[in-house]
Amino acid sequence: MVEKPFFSIVIPTKNRPELLRDAIQSVLLQSFTEFELIVSDNHNDAATKEVIDSFPEDGRLRYVRPTDELNMLDHWEFATCQAIGRYVVLLTDRNVLCQHSLKKIKRVIDTHKDINFISFGTKAFLEHQNKFGTRSTTGKSRMYNSKELVDNFKGAIYYSSGSLDFFAPKTINSCYKNEIAQKIRREKGSYFNLRGVSTPDYASFFVNTLMDQQCYFLGDTIMLGQGASVSNGSNFAKGDTSYFKTLGANYELHASLADVPFIYNCIYNDFIVIYSYWGKQDFPLTFNYDIYFANLLLELMIKREAGASEEICLSFEKSVQQAMIEHGFSEKKIHEITELANGCFMKDRSKTNMFLKNWKIHFKDFLFHRFNDNKLLNRIFKYKYDSILTAAGFDYYKALR
Template identity: 25%
Template sequence: MTAETKHQGPLVSVIIPTYNRPDYLKQAIASVVQQTYTNLEIIVSDDCSPEHPQPIIDAFQDARIRLRRNPTNLGIGLNATYAFKEAQGKYVASLNDDDLWCPDFLEKLVPPLEADPDLALAFCDYFIINSEGTIDAPATEKQSCREKRHQLQAGIYRPFWELGLIDRSVFAASAALIRCEAVAWERLQEAGVFWDYYISYLACRSGQGAYYCPERLACYRIHAQSENMTSGNRNAQAKIRKGKAGIACYESFMADAPNPKLRKYFEREWAYANTTLGIGLLRANQAIAARPYLLRSLQYQKLNLRTMVALALSFIPQSLASPFLQMRNVFAEHSNHL
């Protein structure tokens, strides 16, 4: 791609949802500003952080960056949704405020979409980095294998339901570029903390294809304050958010599943999300509210130990149940779940 092409290419909208991570936010914005593809608008969407991010944006002195700030905290799903709705570009990409792009991320992903109007998105592989930004090579390889990108060849996949929603090869939060008109953005608010996974679903249901670039062009940061880490540990409210979002997502997926294999998978994950919500409610001392979700889950996975133990604990005094609810070997999230 020549310098002239970079400047004359279509407008790309970059969404950076953020909340209370100013140091990471600076790094995320810098990785977008330094893109070799330059026809950008950068929308930093702040969910009412205690520290106003405007000084961070002003320090870049880049007219392509603008801030939208919620007057109250809305949660990550709505914060991202409202930013996507403001996007003016032909293509749109999001970047978590704690993640990074390599300089040629957009340069590599725009051309496939320009070449084929029947593509909904282009996506790539990515590195795993730690809290300090150092690449974790073993974790990177493990993640690529877990999400089955290691066996993908460069090129077009159509349809990509299984690749996007079962293998989860598409990381829409930080490693994909999406054709703006291919996604019904108004539906994104249904997904809560799974907003990025829901983008993959909305792109799949468009009927269009996905292009895969096997290069690692983004960096996903693993650290103690991320939503995935807190929901997998002992944070009751994070687990409740995760359970509610999973139920909403999989109910939509089941309704649109194009074949029995996908529907069966979505039903199983829906049941798992009901258990997650039930466990979150138990940890929040809401045993009665938890039971209907645990019972619903057992309708689809009758011999699931995780669900059966949680249901049993809902019938004993909280003082006796609490130690068991903290047992990670019983209630930890398994690795295939978001």
């Protein structure tokens, strides 16, 4: 291991051995080699340790394990506290780094020497079809002002085209300077698991914007994600709230206006908790509560589309409607907010809009299904891949080792 590595790549893992294998390989095959790789085993079954032991001995790879099984927030805190590198990248066990990713991030840091947080593009990989999904986060590289990102969070539908959500430094899509996290821990006790928060990714985004006035977005695909079916966030979006049970006493939703277990409600709650904790008392005055309730209604529509039971959806809908009435919203205002949410939902799913957003993928779909036996065409257009590692740019035979 490098004595003081430039990067610490931290992989917290829990019972996803085959996905973990890809994550580890994507780090060990990086072209930039000044890193340590920490795999934190959150009391997994034996198969996880077998995956780690299957790799040749490498001084850069460290295996750690907490004394007791931890919830996700505590585990992220434990795992990242082991890091000694200058910058930390948290890589969940279902994600992989693309080839040359560390080299690209290092180039940004060399250019912007005082930057503390770098967010970057991500892309979904459909491992059962061996191709990319339709949503990806890329764009023009640029510096974002922290206030701009927070104001956008407070005033935009976070699934809409006007949202800057994808560009915000949320740890799962970003790299942070280790000394900043250490400073937060000295002052506040922890980085990820402040009491009352439930979303380690968004909670870290709010903390990051309080610690620095700017963040750099690297407009390139740095990370690929697979295993959406086992993602806490994806299952939560479908109405599965079992994640909350793992948080125990740490989970509180008292800051939210509506008592519904929604992703956006948790994010809003964490925003209030963290800004209160930092002594920022003026923020509620500028929060757009029309947008808050529109986001809840939009998420309800998404849950229905994803197959959540109608009984649960009706219960959630009643709770949101009741909360709007309790906060003084007129019948007309409630109708306007509902129409705003419905408009965003329909626009995002319109055939024309979906085609324009993903025309390259649709074009590849057409070519592949029209000429699916043409290997040369597939090689040119890179429609299908042998694995997520080859999609990430690694040599197929090296990735198999």
